[in-house]
Structures are given as C-alpha cells and as structure tokens.
Amino acid sequence: MSNRLKPLSHAAWEAQQARIVLSAAKRLDWRRWPLPQQVEYLFSLYGSLPVINAQLGDNSALAQFYRHCIHEQKEQQRTQCASLLRGLATKRTELLWRPELAPALAAVARWLPQRCRELTDWQPRSRNPFRQLESLVRHLFDHYGDIPAWVINSWTAGRLHDGLNIAELTVHLGRGGALRTFRGLPVPLSRKVEHHLRLAPAGYSFLHALRYAQLAARDQLAWLGPVLDSRLSRQLGRDDEFWLRVVDFFAATPMVDPYQLGPVCDWIHQKRAVGIKDEPAQPGFSLKGRSMSSVLTQTAQWHRELAQAPYRVPETTLTLDTTWVPLPVPDFSGGSKCPVRITQLRTYWNLLDEGRTLRHCVASYFDSCRRGRSAIFSLTLNGTRAVTLEVQANRTIVQARGLFNRRPNDEEGVWIRRWATENRLLVPKHLLGE
Structure with a gap:
C-alpha cells in the first residue's frame, strides 16, 4: 500500500507522460499537413524531450527542430527560429523535411539578425536540400560572394563546430572580414596561409583546409596525402609549428617513403607527451641534429616493442580486460x-x-x-x-x-x-x- 502512495520519480513521470502522448499521437497524423501548419503546430508544443519525441516520433523532422530550435532555448532564439521556419514554410523548399539539417537551420536563425539580405528574397533553385541550404546561407550572409567553398560545405556536412565556430566565421567573412582577423582562430595565420586557405577544396574540414594552406604556403602540397594520413589531420595544438617542421624534415630528405610520416609522428608524440619505456616525457624533444635513418630506426624499434610486449601494462589502472564504451558504429x-x-x-x-x-x-x-x-x-x-x-x-x-x-x-x-x-x-x- 505504501508503494502506491510513493510519489513517482521525475524520470518515471516523464515515461508515463510519453506513453500517454504516444497513444494520442497515433490519432494525429501531422505529416499530412502543409508545411506552414506543421510549423505552427511545432511552436504550439511544450514539454520535455521524451514527451515531445513520443508525440512527434524520435527521428522525425519536427522532433529534431523542437530539440534544436525550441527546447531550452531563450525567448529571443525561439522567436528567431519561428521567423525563419515560417518564412521557409512558405517557399518550395525541402529543408524542413530533413531532420539532420535542424542544427544548421537553428544556427541560421541564431545569426539571422546579422543577415545582409532578406529571407523573402530567397528562392530555392534546386530540389536538393543540401544545395538549398548552401544557397540559403550564401543569400543571407555572403554579401560579396567570396566565402570559401569549404566554409559553406561545413554547413551541409554538419561540421558547425569543427575546431572553430563555422556560423560565426561565415558571418565574419560575409561582411568582408579577413580570415586572419577572425577572433576564433586556434592558430595565427600569415597573409600567404590565408590566401591558400581560401582556395582549399570544398569538402575539407577546417583542419584539413588549414593543413592544405600551410603546405601550399611552403610549396609542399605533394605531402598533403601523408600529412592528412597522420595525426596532424586530427590534432591542432600550441606546438603546431613544431609539427610543420617535422614535415619540413621529411620534405628535405630524398628517397624517403612519404607515408612513414604518420608512424614517425606517432613515435614523436609518444616521446614528447608520454615517454617510452622508463624514460619520462620529453616536451622539448626536437629533430635538430638527427638523421632520417636514425629517426626511422627508432620508430621501427618502438613499433616492434609494442608488438612484442603484449602483456605489458602501461599504467596501474589499465588491465588487459580494460574496456570502454564503443562508438555507435555497427560491425x-x-x-x-x-x-x-x-x-x-x-x-x-x-x-x-x-x-x-x-x-x-x-x-x-x-x-x-x-x-x-x-x-x-x-x-x-x-x-x-x-x-x-x-x-x-x-x-x-x-x-x-x-x-x-x-x-x-x-x-x-x-x-x-x-x-x-x-x-x-x-x-x-x-x-x-x-
């Protein structure tokens, strides 16, 4: 009897509400409504994410737009999102049918007050929703039409926080600002690197585009593949100039396999940040005075030691059975x-x-x-x-x-x-x- 009178936990109450809403949602087929009516229905909703997901469907477009445009957003952001979605609903656009574009459209709404053109003047010229998004971003924010293609492509690829704030960078460049003056850059840029950064291929992330520009400024674009195949394509730190000098070291050595760069960078990182065997980490380690032959020999030796010591445990909290949460990628x-x-x-x-x-x-x-x-x-x-x-x-x-x-x-x-x-x-x- 006492258990019946015990108040429900918040999680149990949300689950109960979700079941109630789900049974009601089965009688409400909002997907058949015209887009303007769907948008108005979206902004009439209120509740926790489990309840809204139960009402709209976990993977539905409206559920994703609720999550990114309404849930836990300030009043100003909700107002701007409502203005954007209502405007798009009146046009022949596929954007509102694609749930994966919800974060990008929320970012568009966030920066809508900084637009250089009005939404009412935009018309989609393609049925492809990703091209429509590119067209929309350029229309609203690209005043001079010279925002680099890789920046615009980051919107459609879902890379809005790819080492820097892509939406803020888009607005900065759209107003005619220089890349090197953008306050969110993780590393300083020279004029030469900035020039090549604007010319980076469209499908590149910011880090890949930066590596392209840095190598182009050094006349080392032939090394782009090996660089992007190494840890330099995954990390950008305060010692970035050191890693570029590692590339210089390879480029200055004739008859060396370019794809040895990746294993050598792994060995250098281990030596600088972790330490090898009983040696402590050497943050000041450099290649000055070393030959390519000795570097490759020590790299190969480290690889052999890793392969030949399968039972060596590098830290006290690590065991052979240590596991972790896998990424949600199927086998x-x-x-x-x-x-x-x-x-x-x-x-x-x-x-x-x-x-x-x-x-x-x-x-x-x-x-x-x-x-x-x-x-x-x-x-x-x-x-x-x-x-x-x-x-x-x-x-x-x-x-x-x-x-x-x-x-x-x-x-x-x-x-x-x-x-x-x-x-x-x-x-x-x-x-x-x-």
Missing part, C-alpha cells in the same frame, strides 16, 4: 568466397593483439578509445587480419593501415567504402589513395 560482414569482417575492438587486449599481428602501434590509441574520441576497427579477410581502421567520434575514418603500416589494397578499399556507405561514415579522398 560489418560480407563476401562469399572470402568472408569479410569489420569489427570494433573493445578491450586493451584486442588493441595489443591487433598491433602485434599487423606490426603497428594501434595499442597506443587505447586512451583515445577510452575517452570516446576514436574507435578502432579490424578488417579481416577469411579470418586473417588485414587492415586496422580508426574512426573518430565525428564518424570520419581517419586511418587505414595494414601490415607494417602499409596502405589498403584495392580489394580492401572496396569493402571499406561499402561499410562506410552503409553506416554513413566519411572517407577522406586521401585515405584510400584516390
């Missing part, structure tokens, strides 16, 4: 004559075994896995390990390495692309040698 199986498997590695022992088998340093990525920054996958052909893949939290495949850090062959590349396509993973062009 893959396919093939007939030669079965193919792509499986996420979930324990420290899995990483050690993968690195020992393929003779590379994947075991050094256990911390990134535990922190949720990356996930490591193993591609096997007919039960034999072939390629190790690193997928970052933004669903981008940033590394693909086989035995002794070789690049994937054509057959392996086909399966990697198929897996990526099925799971909507981004595959940079340089990764598979395109």
Whole structure:
C-alpha cells in the first residue's frame, strides 16, 4: 500500500507522460499537413524531450527542430527560429523535411539578425536540400560572394563546430572580414596561409583546409596525402609549428617513403607527451641534429616493442580486460568466397593483439578509445587480419593501415567504402589513395 502512495520519480513521470502522448499521437497524423501548419503546430508544443519525441516520433523532422530550435532555448532564439521556419514554410523548399539539417537551420536563425539580405528574397533553385541550404546561407550572409567553398560545405556536412565556430566565421567573412582577423582562430595565420586557405577544396574540414594552406604556403602540397594520413589531420595544438617542421624534415630528405610520416609522428608524440619505456616525457624533444635513418630506426624499434610486449601494462589502472564504451558504429560482414569482417575492438587486449599481428602501434590509441574520441576497427579477410581502421567520434575514418603500416589494397578499399556507405561514415579522398 505504501508503494502506491510513493510519489513517482521525475524520470518515471516523464515515461508515463510519453506513453500517454504516444497513444494520442497515433490519432494525429501531422505529416499530412502543409508545411506552414506543421510549423505552427511545432511552436504550439511544450514539454520535455521524451514527451515531445513520443508525440512527434524520435527521428522525425519536427522532433529534431523542437530539440534544436525550441527546447531550452531563450525567448529571443525561439522567436528567431519561428521567423525563419515560417518564412521557409512558405517557399518550395525541402529543408524542413530533413531532420539532420535542424542544427544548421537553428544556427541560421541564431545569426539571422546579422543577415545582409532578406529571407523573402530567397528562392530555392534546386530540389536538393543540401544545395538549398548552401544557397540559403550564401543569400543571407555572403554579401560579396567570396566565402570559401569549404566554409559553406561545413554547413551541409554538419561540421558547425569543427575546431572553430563555422556560423560565426561565415558571418565574419560575409561582411568582408579577413580570415586572419577572425577572433576564433586556434592558430595565427600569415597573409600567404590565408590566401591558400581560401582556395582549399570544398569538402575539407577546417583542419584539413588549414593543413592544405600551410603546405601550399611552403610549396609542399605533394605531402598533403601523408600529412592528412597522420595525426596532424586530427590534432591542432600550441606546438603546431613544431609539427610543420617535422614535415619540413621529411620534405628535405630524398628517397624517403612519404607515408612513414604518420608512424614517425606517432613515435614523436609518444616521446614528447608520454615517454617510452622508463624514460619520462620529453616536451622539448626536437629533430635538430638527427638523421632520417636514425629517426626511422627508432620508430621501427618502438613499433616492434609494442608488438612484442603484449602483456605489458602501461599504467596501474589499465588491465588487459580494460574496456570502454564503443562508438555507435555497427560491425560489418560480407563476401562469399572470402568472408569479410569489420569489427570494433573493445578491450586493451584486442588493441595489443591487433598491433602485434599487423606490426603497428594501434595499442597506443587505447586512451583515445577510452575517452570516446576514436574507435578502432579490424578488417579481416577469411579470418586473417588485414587492415586496422580508426574512426573518430565525428564518424570520419581517419586511418587505414595494414601490415607494417602499409596502405589498403584495392580489394580492401572496396569493402571499406561499402561499410562506410552503409553506416554513413566519411572517407577522406586521401585515405584510400584516390
């Protein structure tokens, strides 16, 4: 009897309300309404996310717009979102049918007061919603028509917080501001680097575009593939100039495999930030006075030590059974004559075994896995390990390495692309040698 009188917890109350709303929503088919009516219905709703998701459908467009445009937003932001969505609902646009574009349209609404043209003057010229979004952003914020293509593309790719605030950068550039004067830049830019940054390919993220510009300013664009295949395409820190000098070190050495850059950068990072064996970290480590031969020898030796010491535990809190929360990327199986498997590695022992088998340093990525920054996958052909893949939290495949850090062959590349396509993973062009 006492349990009946016990008040419900907030979570239990929300679940109860969600069930009530769900039963009512089955009798309300808002998807058949015209867009203006859907928008008005959206802004008439009020409640917690579980209740709204139950009423509208977890993956529906209106549920996502409620989450990004209304839920826990200040009154001014809700007003601006309402103005934008009502304006778009009166036009022949596909934007409001795509739930994945809700964050981008919320960002458009956030900066709507800074527009250089009126929304009423915009008309979509394509049925493709992503091209419509690009057109809308340029219409509202690109006064001079010279915002770099990679900045606009970041809106459609869902990279609005890609090392810097893309929406704020768009408004800054749209008013005629210089890239190097943008206050949100993580590193200073010279005029030469700024020039090349504006010319970076459209599909690049900010970091990839920055690497493109830095190498172009150094006349080292031939090294773009190896650089984007290394940790330089994933991290940007205060010691960025040091890592560019590592690229200079390679570029000045004849007859060296460019794709040794990635393993060498991993070895240098280990030496500077973590330490090797019993040596403490050496933050001041540099390549000054070192030969390429000695650097490659020490890098290879470190890789061999990682492969030959599978039971060595680098810290007291780490055991061979240590696991972590995997990234929400499904495993893959396919093939007939030669079965193919792509499986996420979930324990420290899995990483050690993968690195020992393929003779590379994947075991050094256990911390990134535990922190949720990356996930490591193993591609096997007919039960034999072939390629190790690193997928970052933004669903981008940033590394693909086989035995002794070789690049994937054509057959392996086909399966990697198929897996990526099925799971909507981004595959940079340089990764598979395109």
